[in-house]
Amino acid sequence: MVEQATKMKRLINAIWIFNWFNSCGFCELIPLVGSRWDMERFGMIITGTPRHADVLFIAGYQTLKSIKRAQVIYEQMPDPKAVIALGACTMSGGMYWDSYNTIKRLADYIPVNIYIPGCPPRPEAVFEACMKIFHHVGAVPPHGRKFAKAHRG
Amino acid sequence: MAESLHKESKVIEDISAKFKIAGKVQRERRVWVTIDKDELIALCNFAKGLGFEHLSAISVTDWPEEGTFELTYHLWSYSERILLTIKTKLDRANPAVGSVVPIWKENAQIHERELHELFGVEFEGNEDLTPLFLEDWDGPPPFRKDFDWKEYVRQQYYDQANERERAYYD
Amino acid sequence: MTKQMNEKELITIEHIEQIIPGDTDYNFYFGPAHSGSGNFGVKLRIDGEKVTSARADPGYLHRGFEKLMEYRIPMQNAVLSDRVCVLEALNWNLVHAEAVDELTGVEIPQRARYIRVLMAEMSRLQSHLIWYGVMSLALGFDTGFKMAFGYRDYILDIFELITGGRVYPAGYICPGGVRRDLPDGSEDKIKRVLDQTEEMMQKMKDFDNIVFSRRTKGVGTLRTEDAIRLGATGPVLRACGVETDVRKDDPYEIYDELDFDIPVREEGDAYARCLIRGREMEESIKIIKQVLDRIPQGNIREPAKITPPSRVKIPEGEVYVRNELARGEGCAYMRSVGGGEPYRVKLRGPDFLHMIPVLEHLLKGSQIADIPAIYWSLNICPADMDR
Numbered sequence: 187m188v189e190q191a192t193k194m195k196r197l198i199n200a201i202w203i204f205n206w207f208n209s210c211g212f213c214e215l216i217p218l219v220g221s222r223w224d225m226e227r228f229g230m231i232i233t234g235t236p237r238h239a240d241v242l243f244i245a246g247y248q249t250l251k252s253i254k255r256a257q258v259i260y261e262q263m264p265d266p267k268a269v270i271a272l273g274a275c276t277m278s279g280g281m282y283w284d285s286y287n288t289i290k291r292l293a294d295y296i297p298v299n300i301y302i303p304g305c306p307p308r309p310e311a312v313f314e315a316c317m318k319i320f321h322h323v324g325a326v327p328p329h330g331r332k333f334a335k336a337h338r339g
Numbered sequence: 340m341a342e343s344l345h346k347e348s349k350v351i352e353d354i355s356a357k358f359k360i361a362g363k364v365q366r367e368r369r370v371w372v373t374i375d376k377d378e379l380i381a382l383c384n385f386a387k388g389l390g391f392e393h394l395s396a397i398s399v400t401d402w403p404e405e406g407t408f409e410l411t412y413h414l415w416s417y418s419e420r421i422l423l424t425i426k427t428k429l430d431r432a433n434p435a436v437g438s439v440v441p442i443w444k445e446n447a448q449i450h451e452r453e454l455h456e457l458f459g460v461e462f463e464g465n466e467d468l469t470p471l472f473l474e475d476w477d478g479p480p481p482f483r484k485d486f487d488w489k490e491y492v493r494q495q496y497y498d499q500a501n502e503r504e505r506a507y508y509d
Numbered sequence: 510m511t512k513q514m515n516e517k518e519l520i521t522i523e524h525i526e527q528i529i530p531g532d533t534d535y536n537f538y539f540g541p542a543h544s545g546s547g548n549f550g551v552k553l554r555i556d557g558e559k560v561t562s563a564r565a566d567p568g569y570l571h572r573g574f575e576k577l578m579e580y581r582i583p584m585q586n587a588v589l590s591d592r593v594c595v596l597e598a599l600n601w602n603l604v605h606a607e608a609v610d611e612l613t614g615v616e617i618p619q620r621a622r623y624i625r626v627l628m629a630e631m632s633r634l635q636s637h638l639i640w641y642g643v644m645s646l647a648l649g650f651d652t653g654f655k656m657a658f659g660y661r662d663y664i665l666d667i668f669e670l671i672t673g674g675r676v677y678p679a680g681y682i683c684p685g686g687v688r689r690d691l692p693d694g695s696e697d698k699i700k701r702v703l704d705q706t707e708e709m710m711q712k713m714k715d716f717d718n719i720v721f722s723r724r725t726k727g728v729g730t731l732r733t734e735d736a737i738r739l740g741a742t743g744p745v746l747r748a749c750g751v752e753t754d755v756r757k758d759d760p761y762e763i764y765d766e767l768d769f770d771i772p773v774r775e776e777g778d779a780y781a782r783c784l785i786r787g788r789e790m791e792e793s794i795k796i797i798k799q800v801l802d803r804i805p806q807g808n809i810r811e812p813a814k815i816t817p818p819s820r821v822k823i824p825e826g827e828v829y830v831r832n833e834l835a836r837g838e839g840c841a842y843m844r845s846v847g848g849g850e851p852y853r854v855k856l857r858g859p860d861f862l863h864m865i866p867v868l869e870h871l872l873k874g875s876q877i878a879d880i881p882a883i884y885w886s887l888n889i890c891p892a893d894m895d896r
Contacts, residue, residue: 204542206542207548208569208570208892210676212595213595213596213639213676216639216642216643216658217662217665219655219658220654220658220662221655221656221658222658222662223662249569249570249572250473250474250475251472251474252548254474255541255548255569259542279496281588281589281592282577283507284492284577285572286478286481286488286491286492287472287473287481287571287573288572289496290496290497306677308675393740393742396842396855398842398855400852401853411827411842413829413842415831417753417758422759443738443740444738444739445739445866445870446739446740446862446866449740449861470568471568472568473568474568481573482573482575488576489580
């Protein structure tokens with residue numbers, strides 16, 4: 187555990203994200219990249235391939251068809267890696283708790299590190315989750331020192 | 340009121356002159372007709388000739404007590420600005436009907452492909468009825484009324500022994 | 510800039526095909542994970558750089574809405590109907606509410622009708638801004654992307670003020686009217702946001718920049734008869750020279766009282782579709798301004814008090830409602846047998862046809878590099894296709 191933490195500290199100075207978005211995740215998370223929320227100030231960028239990514243964002247409900255692809259994407263990511271699940275659907279099925287084609291709990295299919303509640307979660311919540319990753323691995327992002335310190339309490 | 344629905348009544352007159360069926364004008368720009376399954380294709384061809392060139396949607400309603408499937412074809416005419424709905428009934432045990440692909444081409448093809456997957460209706464003459472949405476699905480067509488969706492979800496996804504999930508069983 | 514670049518000096522695809530001869534057939538999978546949109550794949554057969562055949566691979570987002578709605582009462586369905594397509598949640602809210610209203614035959618208060626149209630047009634505006642942002646991203650014009658999403662957030666603030674949710678209004682447009690009245694001072698805030706949006710559009714100067722015009726002119730041309738045959742609706746059809754708009758042809762709510770134009774272009778290519786959407790944003794702003802000027806006082810829901818859900822019954826009957834969404838024609842067929850829940854709901858989204866037949870038709874024969882331009886000029890949303 188300690189060894190992995192050091193590894194992560196070395197690797198995650200900036201979060202590189204790979205998206206596996208469904209529509210609600212797309213609609214509420216793409217603004218993060220846009221000029222208002224601007225996640226690049228925290229060193230977070232979206233990569234084009236899972237091979238470059240540290241963190242996998244899984245947003246929203248997963249159907250039986252799309253969860254298979256999500257698993258392949260997860261396998262392709264290099265270690266150490268983290269998975270952040272967004273939205274109520276990934277926790278309990280959310281709105282689709284009685285749908286026959288969506289999975290109900292993401293952790294049954296992919297190891298999840300952080301769940302962010304909300305339908306869909308607000309951009310601030312996503313930032314907070316990312317701060318928790320930094321906090322968890324003991325690294326402080328170059329521009330987020332104050333934020334992380336306040337968080338540690 | 341009667342005068343303003345002139346266009347709509349005209350469509351019904353045209354159809355009833357040829358097919359001996361009655362229709363009703365629901366409101367402005369909404370016309371509904373019901374026809375026997377055997378004459379469906381002929382009526383669709385006739386409607387296309389009247390200017391109903393946009394197939395807006397095809398829908399199926401399942402009536403298990405009656406033992407029928409009800410098909411509704413929603414057609415829009417860009418020139419007349421009327422929505423014509425053609426309804427027909429199929430036997431539920433043998434849900435086969437002629438395809439309207441020769442009339443509305445790719446548009447009809449994709450609607451029929453969807454309904455074949457979700458209701459199990461056979462469209463004779465449609466060559467590509469491969470599943471569209473569901474992958475590795477082995478249950479019955481999911482939109483049929485006799486498919487007990489809740490029971491399926493419980494068995495597939497929930498565990499009664501789990502404290503958190505017991506609520507789904509009440 | 511345009512004049513200095515000589516067409517003859519550029520290497521064309523024909524040159525490349527002469528340089529690289531022979532067997533270059535291969536399969537190419539576009540999606541399902543790509544940064545452009547939600548999960549949706551296209552299986553392509555490529556010869557060199559040319560797409561010889563395309564087959565859409567939908568189903569990543571199939572939740573079975575039509576079945577889910579059979580188990581729920583209208584107020585629950587109103588909340589569910591937001592989720593059909595997140596990019597224009599309020600428009601789908603309106604489709605569902607109209608279907609139930611037509612069955613119950615309730616007379617909607619005039620103020621509620623105005624608020625509904627106001628919200629639907631704001632939703633169309635933000636949907637077009639998303640489209641502009643992602644289209645810019647697809648064409649490699651990052652400034653447009655950042656800008657459009659920045660300005661879209663102002664509209665989301667208005668949604669949050671009025672409905673309580675940034676993207677999902679939680680059934681704000683409900684059967685019988687709307688849930689809440691506009692908060693104090695919201696008219697001024699909306700006007701300010703409209704000014705900001707106009708300012709952004711001024712900056713973009715009607716998409717008249719070299720990135721847009723060079724990469725979209727003459728790309729993905731759809732002929733009028735093909736467009737009608739393939740079931741294209743909305744801006745895609747209007748870019749092919751068909752003057753049609755559900756708001757004019759089949760008016761619902763108060764659209765027949767409002768003054769606005771239908772932009773039409775003849776070219777049918779991706780550039781025409783871009784320009785149509787730009788013009789539509791202007792028309793939406795025009796509509797919202799008219800609505801704000803004329804909005805009457807009064808009730809916002811009929812009946813004003815919420816009836817206990819167990820007593821609400823949908824009268825027997827069947828209706829088919831058509832609405833103009835940001836991407837095309839959105840329809841709902843609702844059948845009721847007199848119970849609390851609808852017996853059957855069929856939702857017809859514009860993207861069901863735009864993403865499967867139209868996209869397959871346009872991709873066939875195109876170049877690989879043009880795929881993003883074609884894909885995003887249709888402004889497609891997989892969620893409303895799969896339902």
